[in-house]
Amino acid sequence: MESDSGESTFVAHVSSPGMTINVLDNPVWHALAGPHRHHAIGRGAARHYARDIAPFSAILHPSDQAYADLAADLPVGTEARLFRPTEEPLPAGWEDLGRFPMLQMVATRTPEGGGDAVSTLSSANAAAMLDLVALAQPGPFGRRTPLLGRYLGVWKGDRLLAMAGERLRVPGHVELSAICVHPEARGQGHAARLVRRLMRLAFENEELPFLHVRPDNRPAIDLYRHLGFEIRRELMVLWRRPR
Structure with a gap:
């Protein structure tokens, strides 16, 4: 939808009896229980x-049963990386990493x-994308991450000098991620061009773009603010595994 100024203001919530939950407070859950359910592994909560x-x-939600469900299908040899609204207590039987x-x-x-x-990237560009990620270190990016959405370069x-793409997709929203530039090509506006294009594609699809950034990454925060992003809230990323 559009505001009186013509700017897109599309926002989605999930309602339950007596309360309204913003899907962005628990984005991984609402991606895997919603638009990305075909990628989901797991059970229960x-x-x-x-x-x-x-x-x-x-x-x-945090509960003994939810953590039992979490442990049941956790890939062998890995930890659970959780985006949570607050720093929740460590449940019994789990280790804080x-x-x-x-x-x-x-x-x-x-x-x-x-x-x-900008150019659209495809699976044919996977090697170049992984090479750029190894140099620029934008955060988690795996061999099949491009399955989650569009990637531009x-x-x-x-x-490949720069790229950015779509990762989490929750009702009414799409996360922009893997925003990175080759060290020798920084300061030339590549990241801004890519993010602008992805923002426009999201708004055209009636989705609200969002992203995640470390609080100490001031250059990135300043760039995203310049492009039209504002800080919504702080989340906690918890790394945990069963003992």
């Missing part, structure tokens, strides 16, 4: 992505500027 797609797991805050930013307006010259000859 817990879900996982296959680890070559994304290293994330989710619980609907670490935790850190993550800012969640949501687009508040369509980006300024005209069409940006900027090329110089046969070398």
Whole structure:
């Protein structure tokens, strides 16, 4: 939908008796229980992505049963990486491997500027994408991560200089992720061009773009604010595994 100013303001909530839950407070769960359910592994109150797609797991709510469900299908030799609204107590029988805050930013307006010259990436570009990720270190990105959505890139000859794409998809929203630029090509506006294009595609699809960024990554936060994102809230990323 559009506001009086013509800017997209599409927001989705999940309702239950007596309360309204914003799906962005528990984005991995609402992705795997919703638009990404065909990627979901799990049962009851817990879900996982296959680890070559994304290293994330989710619980609907913190409870002994939810953590029992989480442990039942956790891929062997891995931990559960959970995006949670708060720093929740460690349940009995689980080990704390670490935790850190993550800012969640949501687009508040369509980006300024005209069409940006970027290329669509496909599975044929997987090797180039993985090579760029290894250099730029944008965060988790696996061999099959591109299955989650559209990925766009900027090329110089046969070398991929920059890319960005879509990762979590929850009702009414799409997360922008893997935003990265080759170290030798930074400062040339590649990230901004890619993010602007993905934002426009999201708004055209009546989805609200959002993303996650570390609180100490000030250059990225400043860029995203310039493009029309604002901080919505802080989430906690909890790394846990059963003992």
